[in-house]
Every structure is written in C-alpha cells, then in structure tokens.
Amino acid sequence: MKIDIFLDLMRMVDRNRDGSFSTQAARREVLAQVAHDLKDMGYRTLPATGLKPKHVRALVARWQESGVAVSTMKNRMSYVRWWAEKVGKENCVPRTNAELGIGKRRFVTNVSKAITLSSGDLRKISDDRIESSRVSWRPQLLRE
Structure with missing residues (x-):
C-alpha cells in the first residue's frame, strides 16, 4: 500500500x-x-x-x-x-x-491609523446619518 x-x-x-x-x-x-x-x-x-x-x-x-x-x-x-x-x-x-529560531510576535505598530479632518472637510459630508452623528457627538463643530 x-x-x-x-x-x-x-x-x-x-x-x-x-x-x-x-x-x-x-x-x-x-x-x-x-x-x-x-x-x-x-x-x-x-x-x-x-x-x-x-x-x-x-x-x-x-x-x-x-x-x-x-x-x-x-x-x-x-x-x-x-x-x-x-x-x-x-x-x-x-x-x-x-x-x-522563530522570533517574537509584534502586535502593535505604534503608528496611529486615525485620520483628522478639519471642520471644512466635515461640512463636505452629505450623508444624513453621518451628519447626525457629527452633530450629536461633536456639537462644538457646529459653532465653528
């Protein structure tokens, strides 16, 4: 066999x-x-x-x-x-x-993946749902 x-x-x-x-x-x-x-x-x-x-x-x-x-x-x-x-x-x-000979894992890259938008960029968003979340979470952006 x-x-x-x-x-x-x-x-x-x-x-x-x-x-x-x-x-x-x-x-x-x-x-x-x-x-x-x-x-x-x-x-x-x-x-x-x-x-x-x-x-x-x-x-x-x-x-x-x-x-x-x-x-x-x-x-x-x-x-x-x-x-x-x-x-x-x-x-x-x-x-x-x-x-x-297998090394150690690297879990975190220590580099932020966050994106920062200016208030002008935020005003360009036309989706109603995203607009409502922006208003409810960050009311200070409306005053700018």
Whole structure:
C-alpha cells in the first residue's frame, strides 16, 4: 500500500475532533499545507506516525525562506505539536518556538491609523446619518 502523508493527516484530523468547528477547520487547512510542504521537500513516503525532528526543522526552514510571518509560523507550529501529540511523538517538536529560531510576535505598530479632518472637510459630508452623528457627538463643530 502506498503511504501518503496528506491522507494520513486528514484521517487523523477526522478521527480526532478536538476543539471548536473553526479550530478543526483551521487545523485541517494547516496540516494539509504541511503535508504538501513535506511532499515538496521530498518526504513522499512519510506516514503520519513517522514525524521526526528533521521534518520539523525542514518545515520551519522552508517557512522562513519563503517569508512567512512569525505569527503564522507560531500558529502552524501549534498544529504540528497537536499532530505530534496524537501520534505519541511530542519529543520530536521542541517545546518552545525559540529553539526552532522563530522570533517574537509584534502586535502593535505604534503608528496611529486615525485620520483628522478639519471642520471644512466635515461640512463636505452629505450623508444624513453621518451628519447626525457629527452633530450629536461633536456639537462644538457646529459653532465653528
């Protein structure tokens, strides 16, 4: 029988319904991408139970080379860890992302996205709803 990592992982996802429906769908999508990445890297006959540290390192190296964001790599690694737990190979995946060379997330850009309009620009707004919200929230603009 021909071993296919994609089919093995999809069967594993179907058998293990941990988490909400959206979590299950995201896990299925990420593990499908992981299976395709492993196949592209030459691991064509890898069963789902054959996960090794070299596979994890190869995945992370591929993601870093392709410019995947740090937060995306961390999310993907959580699903790889789930996979390792289900096949009983938790020790194949390092416990921290730092051990794999995955950096820290940046949540805030510290740049304001607010737009400031002058009173002349506000008077150009012709929508009645926006005009009523402007009047109710900022009565000082009417006096200008």
